[in-house]
Structures are given as structure tokens and as C-alpha cells.
Amino acid sequence: MIPPVTWLYVPGDRPERFAKAVASGADVVIIDLEDAVVPARKDEARANAVAYLRERPASAAAVHVRVNDLATARGRADLEAVGDLADGVRLPKVEDPAVLDGVADGRAYPLLESAAGILRAAAVAAHPAVAGIALGEQDLSAELSMTDEAAMNHLRLQAVLAAAAAGLPPVPMSVYPDVRDEEGLAASCRAGRAMGLFGRTAIHPRQIPVIRRAFRPGEEELARALEIVEAAERAERAGLGAVALPDGRFVDVPVLARARRTVALARHLDGEV
Numbered sequence: 214m215i216p217p218v219t220w221l222y223v224p225g226d227r228p229e230r231f232a233k234a235v236a237s238g239a240d241v242v243i244i245d246l247e248d249a250v251v252p253a254r255k256d257e258a259r260a261n262a263v264a265y266l267r268e269r270p271a272s273a274a275a276v277h278v279r280v281n282d283l284a285t286a287r288g289r290a291d292l293e294a295v296g297d298l299a300d301g302v303r304l305p306k307v308e309d310p311a312v313l314d315g316v317a318d319g320r321a322y323p324l325l326e327s328a329a330g331i332l333r334a335a336a337v338a339a340h341p342a343v344a345g346i347a348l349g350e351q352d353l354s355a356e357l358s359m360t361d362e363a364a365m366n367h368l369r370l371q372a373v374l375a376a377a378a379a380g381l382p383p384v385p386m387s388v389y390p391d392v393r394d395e396e397g398l399a400a401s402c403r404a405g406r407a408m409g410l411f412g413r414t415a416i417h418p419r420q421i422p423v424i425r426r427a428f429r430p431g432e433e434e435l436a437r438a439l440e441i442v443e444a445a446e447r448a449e450r451a452g453l454g455a456v457a458l459p460d461g462r463f464v465d466v467p468v469l470a471r472a473r474r475t476v477a478l479a480r481h482l483d484g485e486v
């Protein structure tokens with residue numbers, strides 16, 4: 214199965230935008246009760262999320278809710294209100310896996326967005342409640358006064374490794390805050406994809422098609438993957454286990470598995486499956 218490619222935040226105090234978010238083409242919509250909502254409107258935002266989730270029409274997009282920090286009474290009350298209604302619960306600022314003990318198995322999407330969270334990435338990812346982890350790079354870069362992409366890549370890799378080692382889906386990229394800079398967003402997505410990140414969280418619907426295009430395998434990559442898959446299938450029909458491509462390169466099991474993933478992703482993003 215292809216993991217979600219696009220995730221779109223919508224503030225919980227903007228209920229008139231929930232349906233637009235769901236219709237945006239995002240695979241997952243995240244109703245935010247945390248940092249996008251000022252404290253004075255947080256009760257209202259929670260009530261909006263509950264009302265929407267109770268009445269929501271069937272949609273292609275899954276709907277998650279980002280609750281407030283579970284280390285606070287507000288965060289625990291958010292979880293109580295939306296935990297069973299949402300398709301997943303995004304948990305901000307997770308630093309200690311014990312905070313996940315009250316969440317049902319396979320429902321939690323913790324955000325690692327502090328130095329302490331990054332240092333405990335493997336333990337957080339291994340908790341049975343966790344369905345996927347993500348990074349909160351706005352918080353991380355603020356805490357660490359980090360402005361350098363190469364430095365941030367070290368932190369991203371911690372999450373990539375933790376997710377893979379725990380058998381979780383690959384880590385989606387954090388938000389790209391300039392909603393008008395589509396070229397910058399696309400370049401950043403391609404760089405993230407090359408280091409094992411997959412998919413991205415958006416803050417504006419116009420970012421969704423840019424992210425989808427950036428994560429679609431390029432034509433050359435796709436042609437190469439198809440060549441590998443077809444060669445492997447021909448060999449299988451001929452009763453052969455080992456395959457060599459016309460250029461002499463040997464195709465082994467992981468190469469074939471990766472080629473199949475590339476073909477499946479391209480077909481998925483082209484809307485063929």
C-alpha cells in the first residue's frame with residue numbers, strides 16, 4: 214500500500230475551511246487544535262472538530278486531529294473528545310513514549326519537534342500506539358536556533374531511521390512555510406525524497422499538487438523501474454531466479470522490490486490505481 218503523500222493542516226477555528234481541505238486532494242486532512250489556534254479559541258476549535266467528525270460525509274481523505282500537548286489537561290481533554298472520532302490523532306511535542314500510553318494502538322502520529330524528542334525518536338516510534346512519526350521543524354529550528362539545511366538533515370535522518378527500524382511508514386516532510394514559493398517547495402521535496410523522507414505536510418491547498426508532482430518518480434526513473442520489473446517477470450516465466458539487464462546489471466531482490474514500489478507510486482499518483 215502507498216503511504217499518504219499529502220497531508221493538509223486546517224486550523225480548528227476555521228470550520229468553514231474543513232470541507233475545502235477535504236476536497237483539496239490531500240490524502241490526510243489534519244484539523245489543528247494546537248499552535249494554529251490561539252488559547253482563547255481552543256474550546257471552540259475542539260467543538261468544531263467534534264461537530265465536523267460526527268457529521269462528516271464520506272470522503273477520500275482521512276481526517277486526523279492535532280490535539281494539544283498530552284502532557285497538559287487540555288491535550289488529554291482533546292484526546293478524550295476526538296480520539297474515537299478521528300482517523301488518527303497527531304500528538305505535538307512528544308518527548309517521552311510514556312505519554313502515549315493512553316492512546317489506542319495504531320492511532321497515534323507523534324511529532325518530534327524538540328531536541329529531547331529527536332533523542333528519543335526510536336523509543337517513541339516503537340510504542341504500540343504509534344502508526345507513524347513526523348517532524349515539527351518549525352519548533353525544532355526555533356529551539357535549536359538552526360538555520361542550516363545540512364544540520365537539519367541530521368535531525369531528519371534520526372526520524373527516518375527510527376521509523377524504518379520500528380516498521381512504520383516513511384516519515385513525511387514537515388511544512389514549507391512560504392505558500393507562494395512553489396519552486397522552493399518542489400526543490401525541497403525532491404531533496405527530502407532523496408534522503409528517504411516520503412510525502413509532505415502542507416498548510417495551503419495550493420501546495421498539494423506541487424507535492425504530488427515532486428514525489429512522483431521522474432520519467433527516466435520510471436522507465437528504468439519498468440525495465441527491471443519486466444525483466445524479472447520474463448525471467449520468472451522462464452523459471453529463472455537470477456536476472457541480468459541488457460546492460461549487464463544484475464537485478465536482485467531489493468532492487469526488484471524498489472522498482473515495483475516506484476511503478477506503484479507513479480501509477481498511484483497518475484490516478485491509475
Ligand SMILES: CC(C)(COP(=O)(O)OP(=O)(O)OC[C@H]1O[C@@H](n2cnc3c(N)ncnc32)[C@H](O)[C@@H]1OP(=O)(O)O)[C@@H](O)C(=O)NCCC(=O)NCCSC(=O)C[C@H](O)C(=O)O
Binds near residue numbers: 353417
Ligand atoms: C497560511 C494561511 C493562514 C493562509 O490563509 P489565507 O491567506 O486566508 O489563504 P488564501 O487567501 O490564499 O486562501 C485561498 C483559498 O484557500 C482556502 N484555504 C487556505 N488555506 C486553507 C487550508 N489550510 N485548508 C483549507 N482551505 C484553505 C481559503 O479558504 C480560500 O478559499 P476560497 O475563499 O474558497 O478562495 C492558511 O492557509 C492556513 O491557515 N493554513 C494552515 C495553518 C496551520 O494549520 N498551521 C498549523 C500547522 S503548521 C505546523 O504544524 C508546524 C509544526 O508544528 C512545526 O513545528 O513545524
Ligand SMILES: [Mg+2]
Binds near residue numbers: 248349350351
Ligand atoms: Mg510545532
